[in-house]
Amino acid sequence: MSAANLDLTYQxxxxxxxxxxxxxxxxxxxxxxxxxxxxxxxxxxxxHVSKYGHVSRIGLGFQRGVLITHPDHLKDIYLDRDRNFSxxxxxxxxxxxxxxxxxxVRDWEDHKIQRRIFQNSFKFEAMKGYVEIMNPVFENxxxxxxxxxxxxxxxxxxxxxxxxxxxxxxxVEDVRGPEAQRLSQAFIDxxxxxxxxxxKYEIPGxxxxxxxxxxxxxxxxxxxxxxxxxxxxxxxxxxILVKEKDENxxxxxxxxxxxxxxxxxxxxxxxxxxxxxxxxxxxAKPEYHHIQDAIRAxxxxxxxxxxxxxxxxxxxxxxxxxxxxxxxxxxxSMMTRRTIRECEIGGYRxxxxxxxxxxxxxxxxxxxxxSNPQQFDPERFSPERAEYKKHSFQFIPFGGxxxxxxxxxxxxxxxxxxxxxxxxKYKVTTVDPNYNPQMQVVPLPKPVDNLPLILExxx
Numbered sequence: 331m332s333a334a335n336l337d338l339t340y341q342x343x344x345x346x347x348x349x350x351x352x353x354x355x356x357x358x359x360x361x362x363x364x365x366x367x368x369x370x371x372x373x374x375x376x377x378h379v380s381k382y383g384h385v386s387r388i389g390l391g392f393q394r395g396v397l398i399t400h401p402d403h404l405k406d407i408y409l410d411r412d413r414n415f416s417x418x419x420x421x422x423x424x425x426x427x428x429x430x431x432x433x434x435v436r437d438w439e440d441h442k443i444q445r446r447i448f449q450n451s452f453k454f455e456a457m458k459g460y461v462e463i464m465n466p467v468f469e470n471x472x473x474x475x476x477x478x479x480x481x482x483x484x485x486x487x488x489x490x491x492x493x494x495x496x497x498x499x500x501x502v503e504d505v506r507g508p509e510a511q512r513l514s515q516a517f518i519d520x521x522x523x524x525x526x527x528x529x530k531y532e533i534p535g536x537x538x539x540x541x542x543x544x545x546x547x548x549x550x551x552x553x554x555x556x557x558x559x560x561x562x563x564x565x566x567x568x569x570i571l572v573k574e575k576d577e578n579x580x581x582x583x584x585x586x587x588x589x590x591x592x593x594x595x596x597x598x599x600x601x602x603x604x605x606x607x608x609x610x611x612x613x614a615k616p617e618y619h620h621i622q623d624a625i626r627a628x629x630x631x632x633x634x635x636x637x638x639x640x641x642x643x644x645x646x647x648x649x650x651x652x653x654x655x656x657x658x659x660x661x662x663s664m665m666t667r668r669t670i671r672e673c674e675i676g677g678y679r680x681x682x683x684x685x686x687x688x689x690x691x692x693x694x695x696x697x698x699x700x701s702n703p704q705q706f707d708p709e710r711f712s713p714e715r716a717e718y719k720k721h722s723f724q725f726i727p728f729g730g731x732x733x734x735x736x737x738x739x740x741x742x743x744x745x746x747x748x749x750x751x752x753x754x755k756y757k758v759t760t761v762d763p764n765y766n767p768q769m770q771v772v773p774l775p776k777p778v779d780n781l782p783l784i785l786e787x788x789x
Contacts, residue, residue, distance in 0.1 A: 331348040340670040341419060346683040347394045354387025355440040357689070362389025373662060375399065375689045381764060385676035388687060391528075393423065395685030396675070399692035401699075401723035403675050407686065408731035409669055409722060413438060417733050420666035420685065425593075427530070428520050428545050431586060432593025434733065441732065447574050447582050447590055448736050451567050456744065458639040459565035460498050464744070465636035467494050468751050476787040483610055484780035487748075488603050494656045494744070495599045499591065500552075501559065501566030513551065518598040519544035522773050533772065543621060545592070552588035567594065584706065598737045599612060600774045602744045604661040607776045609651055609745070612658075612706040615765055616643075616785055621708060625651060625755040637750050645746050650708035652745045653718075656727035660690040663771040665729060690726050699724040723777055 336532045350766055357363035366374045367390060378386045384400035407415050416435045426435040436444050450456055473489040492514045493505035502510045524541015532539045560572040613622035628647045665688040673684050695703045699720045710717040728735035761784055767777035
C-alpha cells in the first residue's frame, strides 16, 4: 500500500487494549509492570518468554501492548513489507512528545523524504571532518581524569560526550562556555525530566513542564542559528544539514531541520554514553584485562596520538569490543511500533492500533544464537566465528529495516576515537575485582552506581 493510498486515520486512533486473547501479564493498574522493569528488566523479559512465549501481553506505564522477542517476528516487523507497523505511533506518546518531527516519528514515504536531509551528514567527507573536531575534544576532556578522587566513569563520559555533541553536531566552539552549558542543561531536562515524567501536564513545578520548556528552548535556538550556519562553511553536522535541498532544489524547511537536530543530539549522545559504560564495565574487571590490553596494543600499533578517519577500519579489536558491549547491553532497551491494521504475529491475531514492545535483550542473549551468551567475548564478532550471522535479526542494537539508525557508524567512530586516547593514557581497573553492579535501563542503560574505576596513568 503506497503512502498516497494509506488511510492516515490510524494516527488519530487510541491504543487498542483488547488483548485478552494473548497470554501475558499486564501488571498493576496505571503503572503496569514498570516497577518490575526498572528493578530487573532482563528478568521481566525472560519471565515473559518462559511463561508466555515470544508474543505476550504486557503493560508498561500507561500503555498496554504486546512484547515481541524472537528474531523471526522482529524480521517481519522491521522489514514491514505489508506496511502494518507504524514507527510514528509506536513512539508518539513517549519520545514523540519531545522529539516531534524527528526521523523516529515519521512513517514510510515521509520518513524516506526526511531521511534525505542526512544524505551527506554521514558520508566520507563529513565523517573525516568530524574526526578532526573530535580528537582534540577527547584529549582535553580526559587529561585530568586520573587526578579525580573516587572517579565515577558515567558522569564524566556523559559530560564529555555532551561537549562533543554540541561541538560536532551544532558547531559550538567553546564546549564549556555558557552557550554549551545552556544547551546541555536543556538536553538533560528533556531526557531526565520530561521523558521520565508520569503526569503529562504543562504545570509549573512538574517534570513534564520542565521538559517541554527545554524542548522549546532547543528548537528556538536551532531556528535562530540556521541562517548563520547556512551562510558559513563549518564542518559540523548542522552546517551540512541546513544546506541540503529537496528534489526541487529548495532548502528543507527550517522547522524540519530544527526537529532533526533536536532528536539527533539525543539519539547519538545516549547511544554512545551507554555503550562506553558497558565496555569499560567489562574490560576494567581483572578477568577481562586481556581485552583491555588488546585494545591498547591495537592503539599503540597505530603509533599516532590521534587516529585519522582512514585508521578506523583497522581498529578491529576495538570494534568487536564495541559490538559485544551492545550485544550484552543494548543502548536502547525497548523499541516500539504500533499496528495500523489487524495482522498476525507468531500465530496470534494482533488488532489494529496495538502497541508492540521490542526487547533486543532476548535475541542478544539467547543460547539459540550465541555460544555462552553470558560471557563478554568480543571474538564472537570475528570473521572466523561470526556468531552474529546466524539470523539477520538476532543482533539489532541499531534497529533494522527502513528505520535502521543512520548514525550507527558515527557511534562506532565516537567509541573508537575515545577508547584509543583513553586506554593509551590510563590502565583501568574496577574498584572491586568481583564487580557485579545492579543495572538500570531508564533513562538510559548503565550501572546504577555510575561505574567507579581506578585510573592508573600510563602517559
